[in-house]
Amino acid sequence: MFDPHCAGRRRVLASIGGLVAAAFAPPALSLPGNSRTPPPGERLETLAQLPPPPPALRRALEPLRGKAVLVNFWATWCEPCRTEMPALVSLAESEPGLALVTVAVADRTDEVRRFFDEHLVDPLLVNDPEQVVSRTWDVRYLPTTVLLDAAHQPLLRVRGEIDWHHDSVRTRIRSAATSLRTPRT
The missing domain is CATH 1.20.5 (Single alpha-helices involved in coiled-coils or other helix-helix interfaces)
Structure with missing residues (x-):
């Protein structure tokens, strides 16, 4: 009762x-x-390996041999992706040895071009409408960004939006991108 x-x-x-x-x-x-909140740069996780890039991504990376590359998986319908894109472009433009490749996941080419035109940015684009690239690299969250070294071997990954202007992020990217790694056999 x-x-x-x-x-x-x-x-x-x-x-x-x-x-x-x-x-x-x-x-x-x-x-x-x-004070216990870690700086954003600590969200960049070390990445030991990834499967070889699918053909569309491999073609985009080939002319960038010798440069570290940020591979950003994003979509125009993903608000955090849209928010961080100008900062990613700015980072790549401010670092001479760094390039940016964007992978438009399950997106329409006309929407992607419209977004780039509206924001006056023109990063290298790989269309991934069938999610071949994102599935190969096990990308389950948007945005996800992978840093490749100059030989295009994986170094770091961040899942989700991050402040690309933050000093801890830029320092970590710069340090990882310029570090020498032993070639894999």
Whole structure:
């Protein structure tokens, strides 16, 4: 049988319990932007290997041999992708040894061109309407960006939007892109 007085007491006790828990929570856990929040550059995960690029991506990478490459998987219908694209273009333009290749995942070519025209950017584009490239490289989130070294071997990956203007991101990209790696056999 339902007792409204008992239910009211439970709600009051639950509220008091929540307030007590919040009062004793460590301050670093309760404040956004606390000192324990890692810089965005730490979101770039080290990548040991990837399958060989499918033909469409391989053709786009070939003229960029000798340059590190950011391969950005995105779509015009993905708002975080649209938001970060100008910063990615800016990063690639500001680093002489770095190029940008965009992979338009499940997108229409006319929409992609319209977006680039509206934002006055013109990165190298690989259309991936059937998601061949993204499936080969196991891209499940948009945006996803992979950094390849000058020999086009994978170095780093970030899943999701990131602040490409942040110093920690630029430093990590610059450091990884210029590091010498032992060739794979």
